[in-house]
Amino acid sequence: MKKKLYTITSLFVILTLLSGCFVTDMLDNARGQLFETVKFEDDSGYTQLAKANVANSAYYEAIKSTEYGYDCLDNETQKDCYKSICDAVYKISEEKNEYGLYAVGKVNVVDKSFTEKELEKCIKAFSMDHPEVFWLANRYTYGAAGNQFVVQMYSFVGADECRKRITKLTDAVNSIMTNIPSGLNEYHLEKYIHNTVLDGCTYAAGVKDAEDGWEEFTVYGTLINGSAVCEGYSHTMEMLLNKVGIECYYVNGYGENNPHMWNVVKINDNWYHLDATWDDNENAYYHYFNIDDKTVKHDHEISPLYEDTDTTEDGIFNLWLPECNSDSANYFVVESTYIDDFNECRDTMVSDLIEAAENHDTEFTIRFDTAIDFNEALRVMFNGEPYYMFDYISQANEQLDEGYKINDENVSIIILEQFASVVVKLEYV
DSSP: OOOOOOOOOOBBBOOOOOOSSSSTTTTOOOOEGGGOOOOOOOOOTTTEOOOOEEEEOOOOOOSSSSTGGGGGGHHHHHHHHHHHHHHTTTEEEEEOTTTTEEEEEOOOEOOTTTTTHHHHHHHHOOOOOOOOOOOOEEEEEEEEEEEEEEEEESSOOOHHHHHHHHHHHHHHHHHHHHHOOOOOOOOHHHHHHHHHHHHEEEEEEEESSSHGGGGGGGGHHIIIIIOOOOHHHHHHHHHHHHHHTOOOEEEEEEEEEEEEEEEEEEEETTTEOHHHHHHHTTTTTTTTTEEEEHTTTTEEOOBGGGGGSSSSSTOOBBOOOOOOOTTTTHEEEEEEEHEEEETTHHHHHHHHHHHHHHHHSSSSEEEOOOOHHHHHHHHIIIIIOOHHHHHHHHHTTTTTTTTBBOOTTTTTTEGGGGEEEEEEEEBBO
């Protein structure tokens, strides 16, 4: 075959992604104040709010139980605390306190020996199970009253404003549920939700704590304001995926030495890590889509389980973690064109390139067999004879109409060595 020489603009780098979040989940990061600040007056005058009436998808059934956190609680006292939190958060005062917050209903635990560490576990469990409760602030007070351990939590907004926001969020979720197409398998349903969230939201890079913007830590900020940090992305993915029947909850840990949050998701009976925050990047749309434990640990540190921690001073722990040891639903496994022999795969490569071009896809992903030396594969594909990729493009262009032909004079790639994959950025002429 005639030798073909082209100039290639290469991006031979492992991506540098967002640095992650600067604080933990605002609710998880709450620290109790001195018990003397608790006011034990009756909260019967607070406004009782109705829970959101979010519609289910017409095609997909929501999972019946999302109580991952509740199931991790140790005893009936902790479970009673959890249930009390579930009721209390829907009773909100209309009066601001000195910190500009609004008290919610009291949480009463009939056990004076109940500890703050146990309370942190109950709050964590509630947060895991109820991402739709977006209004809770990162402050609480607690103390003893008679034979009871009493907890006072707070809302960022008053009852009337909270009701309006619940309605707005409910409408947004209902709209998403209504527009989900039928006939998607679990992988493509997850991908649809993932893309819906990322297409509608931008990472709030300047937000470091509640003073910068508390909404960015919540599903409200993600779906209504279109701006979020990792907590917002993670809570939103959990809420929406559970609504369409896919088990999902969040994981606490660190990314690039900063506190960070992402999800684990169950697809076809296997658990995977899903980091929507780090996927929301111009050059990294699916790089953290369903990866295993080994892969996620390249640049994530998973926080320990609650029972393995002596202290929860930084509020960063997990209640339960599944084993993620499969790659069968990983984006690059499912979506890539697979190469185990450069010549024998020629017809498949050309056919897949034609399909991508006819869809005007901007990315084309290739995954190499592990028996192939990855660096040598890159060389013979893009930077040295016989320049296989340009041969594949040339053959595809022969069958494509004008306007759909792939520009073979400006080919750039993103290397993902940990996946033995490369993303080819496509332009058209």
